Amino acid sequence: MLPVNGQVTAVVVSYNTADKLRRCLQALQGVPAVVIDNDSQDGSVAMIRTEFPLVQVIANRDNRGFSAANNQGLSLVQTPLTLFINSDAYADPGAIGALAAVFEDAGVVAAGGRLRNPDGSLQESVAKMLTLRGVFLEQTLLEKIFGGFWITRSLGGTVEVPQVMGACLMARTADLKEIGGWDERYFLYCEDTDLCLRLSKLGRIIWVEAAGFEHELGSSSRREPWRGIARYNRGKETFFRIHHGPLASGVCWSLDRMGALLRMAVKPKQFSTWWKVLTIKPD
Incomplete structure (x- = not known):
């Protein structure tokens, strides 16, 4: 198994989530982290500097959005693998190592874990690629009959998938930089779909059931x-x-x-x- 130490850096985008961010950083269990704060007003930056002095912090003066902030973090990563993880997502013990392990296969470019809600129920973490047919089924409510974008419930083990969620996405740092990182034309939503589409041209995207993460959906x-x-x-x-x-x-x-x-x-x-x-x- 690929060791985590020296192999992975976590990139976390923060925006007024100080308490959740604290738990997120604690759950990383020593994995180096870069936090990009999008002008939080809740003391997030001071909390990081006081409680996590080894964590690198970029304190933006405005909310630059998810994609732009992720790219700021990516620019500082020097390890072979980068883990993008939301500030309200918390890694189970061993989860980051389970994700890193799939990169022993040179054909893997990205991986995501099994997300669950705070009550323990399954949270969707894998989707089909975005198509107009899918949007039509979604907007006409016909996805309940013909199936929608989400396919997590049909999966198990370690499998190749079209895309994983940006709330918990690990990829090879070199591949991320080769494709230009996250597309900053997206402020929020579908930027992970875009990223996975571009990464998929370089190799396979893998979902790892054994890599568990609790994820609180956005309070805003x-x-x-x-x-x-x-x-x-x-x-x-x-x-x-x-x-x-x-x-x-x-x-x-x-x-x-x-x-x-x-x-x-x-x-x-x-x-x-x-x-x-x-x-x-x-x-």
Whole structure:
């Protein structure tokens, strides 16, 4: 098994998650880490410098977004492997080593672990590649019949997959730098889909069931669900514009709005949420 020490550096993007960030860094169990703080106002930077003096910190003066911050961290990594992990994700003992082990196979370019919710239930961590057919099924609610993007529940063991989640993604540092890192045209959502698509041209992406991570989903999205949905839609539309052109992006835009109108009709209790998705810019 590939040893973790000297092989892996963790890159963590932080934004007003001081308590969760503390737990995240503790769970790394000595793996070197770089934290990029996107102008948190909750004392995150001071906490890191006081409690984790060996952790490198980049303190941004504004919120540069997930992709740009990850690239800042990547620029400092000197180990063969880079682990991108959310500040609200916590590695089980041995999980990082289990991910690193699959890179003994030279054909592997990226790997992700098994995510679970705080209550222990399975969290989706593997998806099909983004397609307009998938968006259509998602927005018409037909994915419940024909299947949607998520395929985690059908998996087991160590298997090749189309993509893993950016909440917990390990890749070869050289490959990441070869493809130019994360695409900064994405602020939040679908940047991991984009990254996996580009990495997949260099080799295989692997999901490792034995590598367990607890992941708390974004609290800001829970407070304002419409904002998370709108950002997700924008991320999808950006993905199609970059990889398939403006026509495909326009089709995705239309499907997303059709989906919002449909949900306003069939889920009247969520009318306000979907109305905001249609009428308010998320940023």
